[in-house]
Amino acid sequence: MIKAILIFNNHGKPRLSKFYEHYNEDTEQQIIRETFHLVSKRDENVCNFLEGGMLIGGSDYKLIYRHYATLYFVFCVDSSESELGILDLIQVFVETLDKCFENVCELDLIFHVDKVHNILAEMVMGGMVLETNMNEIITQVDAQNKMEKSEFFPFFSFSLSLYRRLSFSLPGRTGRHRQKNVSYCHV
């Protein structure tokens, strides 16, 4: 089972948090802080597994994380999950985000956290892996987005796309860099 999925940036600012077990808001923030603390002090070329989050899990749980440019993707999983499998799942997740956002960067996640949630919901459901095939995920996400659009008249969908275009001109957008190295495929 996956207990939590966290995305935060290099400064520990949460970009997405998904807990598959209930905690109150304060505990959630504490977990995010603690996880960030554990993960951020690790070098780039050390292993991606981490034991010993005090707040979340216990001895059976591991933090499995990946660091892409400015973002950390952290999965907290128990021993029923394959460590390398989860690493690949993170990779699939990031690649899917990349496809859905057309060259994803931190800003996409900042402004469209709801969309990220929707994509994630097609991959992991209630802490269990639902789908690992990227094309299948994208098909379903696209189909739902299309449905969303069709529910509004053209004016509104125009406003959405207008917004998207505006967001391109935001400062910081130019600094998009993403770890393109996707050769790391265990599965």
Added chain:
Amino acid sequence: MALKIVKGSIDRMFDKNLQDLVRGIRNHKEDEAKYISTCIDEIKQELKQDNIAVKANAVCKLTYLQMLGYDVSWAAFNIVEVMSSSKFTYKRIGYLAASQCFHENTDVIMLTTNQIRKDLSSPNQYDTGVALTGLSCFVTPDLARDLANDIMTLMSHTKPYIRKKAVLIMYKVFLKYPESLRPAFPRLKEKLEDPDPGVQSAAVNVICELARRNPKNYLSLAPLFFKLMTSSTNNWVLIKIIKLFGALTPLEPRLGKKLIEPLTNLIHSTSAMSLLYECVNTVIAGQYSCSVGHIKSHLLCVQKLRILIEDSDQNLKYLGLLAMSKILKTHPKSVQSHKDLILQCLDDKDESIRLRALDLLYGMVSKKNLMEIVKKLMIHVDKAEGTTYRDELLTKIIDICSQSNYQYITNFEWYISILVELTRLEGTRHGHLIASQMLDVAIRVKAIRVFAVAQMATLLDNAHLLTGNMQRNGICEVLYAAAWICGEFSEHLENPVQTLEAMLRPKVATLPGHIQAVYVQNAAKLFATILKNQEGNTDSTAAQETSQMMIDRLPLFVQSANLEVQERASCILQLVKYIQKLQQKDVEVAEEVSALFAGELNPVAPKAQKKVPVPEGLDLDAWINEPPSESESEDEQPKAIFTKEEPKHSRPRHTEVDEKELARRREARKQEQANNPFYIKASPSSQKVYQEAPGVEHIPVVQIDLSVPLKVPGLPMSDQYVKLEEERRQKERAEKKKKEKKKRKEKRSGRGKKHDSGPESEEDITPAHVVDIVTEEMPEVGMHLSDDVAQEDQNHLPVRVKICICMFCLCRPLADSEKLPVRSHRAAGAPKSSAEDGEAENATPQEPKKKSSKEKRDKKKDKERDRKVRLRCWKHFPPSGHKSDSRSTQSEGRTVVTFLVFPLPRKVCDIQGNLQDGSQVVVSVIFENKSDSFLKSMEFNVLDSLNSKLQRPEGSGPHDGLTVPFQLPPGVSNEARFVFTVQSIVMPQKLKGTLTFIVKNEDSSTHEKLDFKLHFTCTSYLITTPCYSDAFAKLLESGDLKSSSVRLEGVNMPFHHLLARICFHHHFSVVERIDSCASMYSRSIQGHHVCLLVKTSGQTVSIDAKCDEPTLLGNVLDEIKQTFSQC
């Protein structure tokens, strides 16, 4: 209408949407909280509007704020409103918000049941999908119960997208509403074979999770999963299935066997590391039982793991180590061979990897490398920054060193100095751990006390360094140990006055209460020692000064807020005042004061008390006096608390006992201890604590103190010991070679003996100090005797196994005079001398007994070899120099079996416990593993003859073997005893037997068989019995004895050698010797008398013999003849 909608949309355009909120927050970095609170106010306004679009927008923003840590549960009802919107867009926003912030205690959840049911049955698959996703996060028992049926229907939905979600969510439903599992299970099982791989994967996923909780219920699915495993190509599914098998194999051994092949195939064929790793893991999990097939796959696993660990990818390295630690539990040997690799990982920059390697270290240490490994760890301790990792290192160091009773520590001075070095760690939580180690070592290793006391005194002196930050600092716990050790073993202190002064410093009052209490109590002990030291002096001022110091300093503790400290301090203060009065009258008080703390503390095995049998007629539950009244029990109480808290310190206090009484009691106690087999005695002969090993005295404490610059002055660095230890070992090795000869002579005395501590490793390294509970001598008998006796027919064996069989005839009770303590038996040098200079005949009646009971006779199955053995035995008596060569000439790859026959003093028989009658013989077998492999599952079996039978446990058949109750790592020997019932002893006989065992090394494990023969000679039934000449004469006169005689030609040896040989090999004792004529006597275990008259003239020896059993006599004479024909 249309206009209204347009207007609503335009309104919306001017509301803040999520993106505006995010941007706003980013623009208000300084007053983020304030900005967000205004936003929340706006959201509250928006939620009040009727427009669902506005509400959905507000909820969407709330979801974001929830992620930032704001409580949004107040909007739960609005979320439910948005969820029930007919538009997918809003519905999705609602469900997302619900999944983020709803939980079991959210009361509005019960309003959602119908809405969710409606969504589940919606014609739009995405409505259903969104509802399922949301439900998976906030399903409650009520929801699960109400919706289980609907979800079950969805499991057969036409769309695979819905099916897989429905299958997955069933797991959550099962968790919340377990009753649903039974009805839903058949359908779930069906889904394992769903045409859609996604659904199939989901079903596998759910069953794996279920099986993790209760594997037993899912064993029946194993064939189905087996089929899936061999057919599926989806690695995700395969991983899950293989993980599931990992959980199932421990329950069903056959499954493990069956899995080996497909798993091995997968390991060979897959390119996916994750799959390979899981396969390896499952193979390991199935390896608790070890058969030949397993060994092959096991080897493959270890190989693959090594590849993983060697990989440059840190993730693979980590996982490799993780899996290794699983192997360590079942097959420590195969991990040990990768020691180099694991030690390398200790230096890895990655903490996760280092921690994993640390875990593995535990099984990796040996006497040889312990110091080196700990040194490495100490370096890491110094470098480590995070306290968590440092604490982990600390506990590991202590774990490694103290494992199995300090088995691997050869130098305790080194260990103490390691512990002292560890006290320098600031802010560690493990002060108490270090303290308990110090106490344990100081108490149990007597030889180390002098050193430990010196170290502890230094620690006390520098206490201020340890207690820099008293409150948070767990390290001050070590002062507890330091104070106690200094007090208890104060006789070893070099400068007790100084230590006493250090213990009574005002700063001590800032220590935690329990430590102060120990300080006070031990100050009193120190005081007693100082008085004793100073009593002899003519000048009594020094003693009085000490008393004065106590009186000056103790009031500080009397005022302590801690009751324990206060109570002890005031008690001791009054005592000291009284002592001072006596001192002023010039009364000698030292003796009586030290009587307060008299008695030595000895380590006793934790379970020893249980083993002491309750004497007959003693009822422990009965009151020994009238039950105490209320008031009395109150008086009792403080005492009980005291003993409870300080169990180690409680001791009888004889304050008012006079000298004589004291001495009497002490004597009585000693007596009692001596008689108590469970009390480890303090006498040097039995305790061998400080083995005067060469090299130990070369560790000069003072020298180290001077040479090492230290943070805490006067503390030796443990590093020094590594070097010193090297030297010591080298010396020892050299010494050992020299000693070899000597040892051979001594070995006769080293008869197999009961061990308190199981087998001792035969490693070359001997410890410099010995932990108390480890007893000293090894059963060495026979190992030397049998050295170059080989069994050619066992040549094919890849392993060398040496079995030495000692036979104890335990039948006849021995006279009181014969009940010699086993130890003194062994220690005596008698056999040497008797054989060397043939004093046997001159010895007192008792003496030859001693000798002969130690050494009787050895027999080989093959006559040719038998001769050799005897020759060897003989040659061992004089200090001849060929001991070492006989060792080296021992050919490789052979198996050696030697039998030794030993009658034992009765005492030992008693220990055996199972022998009451004269027809039992105990055969003691020493198994020594001379191979490099691990031997296990040894079974000892003997083909019974009509006359002799191996005693087997009740219920086993006459052909069953006996399991040898231990395993043998390489180089280790151990002793097992087997009882035989013998009916007639008049004839010699041979019993055929086999020893089966499993040879295990890294790459394989094989069943091996070793045939041997047990030779019960008639001589072996004889017991050396002393006989006085008058009794001997009477016996001969009685006329009950039949006579027989034998003549030996060509015996070319001095007469006394000849006699010694008969005594030694055939268990006779010399009754009388006159010139070249001697009378000898022996008795069989069944009470037959055997008398010999041995005469010699030139090279001819004639033996006239008489015995009440002619057959026995004939056989004994034959054996004697054989002995001499072989010289």
